[in-house]
Amino acid sequence: MNAPASLAKSDTAIAAVLTLGMAVVVGSALGFEHIGGYIPCALCLMERNPYYIGMGVGVLAVLSSVFRLPPVVTRGLIGVIAVLMIVSVGLGTYHAGVEWKFWEGPTSCTIGATGGDAPVNVLEALNATKAPSCTEATLRVLGLSFAGWNVLTSAALAAMALWATFRKRG
Numbered sequence: 001m002n003a004p005a006s007l008a009k010s011d012t013a014i015a016a017v018l019t020l021g022m023a024v025v026v027g028s029a030l031g032f033e034h035i036g037g038y039i040p041c042a043l044c045l046m047e048r049n050p051y052y053i054g055m056g057v058g059v060l061a062v063l064s065s066v067f068r069l070p071p072v073v074t075r076g077l078i079g080v081i082a083v084l085m086i087v088s089v090g091l092g093t094y095h096a097g098v099e100w101k102f103w104e105g106p107t108s109c110t111i112g113a114t115g116g117d118a119p120v121n122v123l124e125a126l127n128a129t130k131a132p133s134c135t136e137a138t139l140r141v142l143g144l145s146f147a148g149w150n151v152l153t154s155a156a157l158a159a160m161a162l163w164a165t166f167r168k169r170g
Contacts, residue, residue: 011074012065014164018081018157019058025153026051029146041133042109043095047150050088054081054157079165085158092154095147109133 026048032038061077098105144152 011071011078011164012062014160015058015061015065015074015078018078018161018164019055019062021153021157021160022051022054022058022081025150025157026055032146043091043098043105044146047088047091047095047147050084050091050154054084057081057084075165078161082158082161082165085154085161088154089151089158092147092150096145096151099145099147105133 029040029044029048033040057077057080061074061081064077065074094103095105097103098109
């Protein structure tokens with residue numbers, strides 16, 4: 001196999017692993033929400049945005065590598081993923097700090113939720129049902145809340161994306 005084809009496959013694999021990693025994180029959050037019955041707070045929902053955007057960018061990075069666009073395009077898209085994951089580290093750190101009471105959270109930290117299978121009057125449901133506060137961790141595993149685990153996974157994905165963006169090729 002020649003060097004350019006090998007590098008393209010390597011970029012494809014890296015972009016695919018990053019995309020899969022982001023999908024696993026979001027899928028886990030949705031699993032805890034839908035199967036485990038956890039209701040996300042406003043900051044939890046905000047922390048998902050870099051992942052949602054990143055998965056789309058990741059698919060574009062995979063496609064740009066598969067279709068052999070100039071390598072700078074794939075590296076640029078992987079670089080965008082790195083930036084998104086760094087933003088996610090910041091959001092997760094902010095949320096974890098709110099949970100540990102290091103600083104105040106936003107005043108609009110609770111949201112209404114309708115839930116259930118039957119149609120409901122949305123205004124009544126918003127008044128009757130409140131999502132958890134951003135200041136209380138719903139669950140801690142090994143001392144870390146979901147926000148804390150998000151910081152670690154985002155940092156790992158950011159590190160991988162930065163390495164992939166700036167690694168020497170050929």
